[in-house]
Amino acid sequence: MSVAQTLSEKVFSELATAIVRGEIAPGEKLSEQALVDRYGGSRAPIREAIHKLEARNLVIRVPHAGARVVSLSLSELRDIYEVRLELESMACRLAAQRMSDEEIQGLQHLLQEHARSIEADQGMSYYQKSGNLDFHYRIIEGSKNHRLHQMLCGDLYHIIRMYRYRTSTSSERPQLALKEHQRIVEAIAARDSELAELLMRRHIQASLTNLETRMTQESLLSQSTHTSEENPS
Amino acid sequence: MSVAQTLSEKVFSELATAIVRGEIAPGEKLSEQALVDRYGGSRAPIREAIHKLEARNLVIRVPHAGARVVSLSLSELRDIYEVRLELESMACRLAAQRMSDEEIQGLQHLLQEHARSIEADQGMSYYQKSGNLDFHYRIIEGSKNHRLHQMLCGDLYHIIRMYRYRTSTSSERPQLALKEHQRIVEAIAARDSELAELLMRRHIQASLTNLETRMTQESLLSQSTHTSEENPS
């Protein structure tokens, strides 16, 4: 019961990170033997790691055929965001009701650090770090609902972060995103759960709109490339 | 890509059913070799099945120590119902917006069959069958959100059904439950998504209250039994 990891857990963790970061591309095949060659060990822990990735929806695995990194259409992403919107706005409402004053202070400090980070970066980016340094993660923790935490942070967030990476930055306008975060925290600090929920809904809806725009642009780029390749036929 | 199952999938499915039905009790240890003895095959597919159960939150698995069937406190169940309430009321709202007229008719027929079933049983029970014959399942299908379907039917429902089995019946008052279902369907048919959502919230909140009552009664029974065993000391 120590921090020692089994090899399968270690490989899972590293693979999940590689997938989220796009080092293994959507649609790419995961071959057991190739992963043995890459990570060492034997096929047994690799299989277990692949099955864990499947459980987290990061890969699609077909018996006897193998596993591929998941590749989601915009429609599928919309489904995910539709659910995320509901769960995270609920988390925000609960956080406003359940977070202690100390925890809220900690959240406010986190945003101050984020503000400094944006300034240092000259307003160019607002990259959400993982774990306790991530605004959204802290809100979900503040909901004090373990199952909610598990469903969002254990499942949905892998996919969401994967697509954030793919679209290169987490936010087009960092200062606007930070300001939205600040408004949300103000509502939480004021214990106004209804307002907190509404602001979070808007925030996530804006994220979806942003993501839709980018994926449509990518799709158009991809189409024009494809068209010029087909002209000879 | 046929309906043929791997052994690990088959064992997972049978184990999941056995857990949901209480044939394997909460807290009970799952030993790999014992399951090989019971289901045949070798340890490899059994391990895979156990990992799948873990992914569905039906077992708690500790590396090097083994897996036990999950045993949830009332507080943990409340967390689950809190999330279920949010997701399923959302599903209901979406169903009111997205179900076709034919699908709604199918749902109405389903409730008619349920009504006949209750009459045949002389008002004693309203047992929800699984899959397409389950009212809630049909609403979630009607939401047309695959991710929502996966999170509810792929994950949460296993646990919820497990505790339904444990509390012996799915409803204390079958005719009241049926009437609530009927009101929900009327709201969906009228495309009143707001009302549909509200009615579903109430319905699920009533389920939670019912479950809480039963678990508290079980706990009191368990305590009184425990006390009388300790009196000799």
Added chain:
DNA sequence: TTTTCACCGATTGTATACAATTGGCTTCGC
């Protein structure tokens, strides 16, 4: 009597070999 420590058998994690299945390639027929 209670607590602590050491040992070891049982169980779980991994390595290796064998069995089963599929996708891709080639050939044949229309």
Added chain:
DNA sequence: GCGAAGCCAATTGTATACAATCGGTGAAAA
């Protein structure tokens, strides 16, 4: 030229053996 059928190597699923870890038990110490 296209579609269907057959073949087989590569890959995945499972079986078996070995390695690693932990929980339970018994003995010793306080």
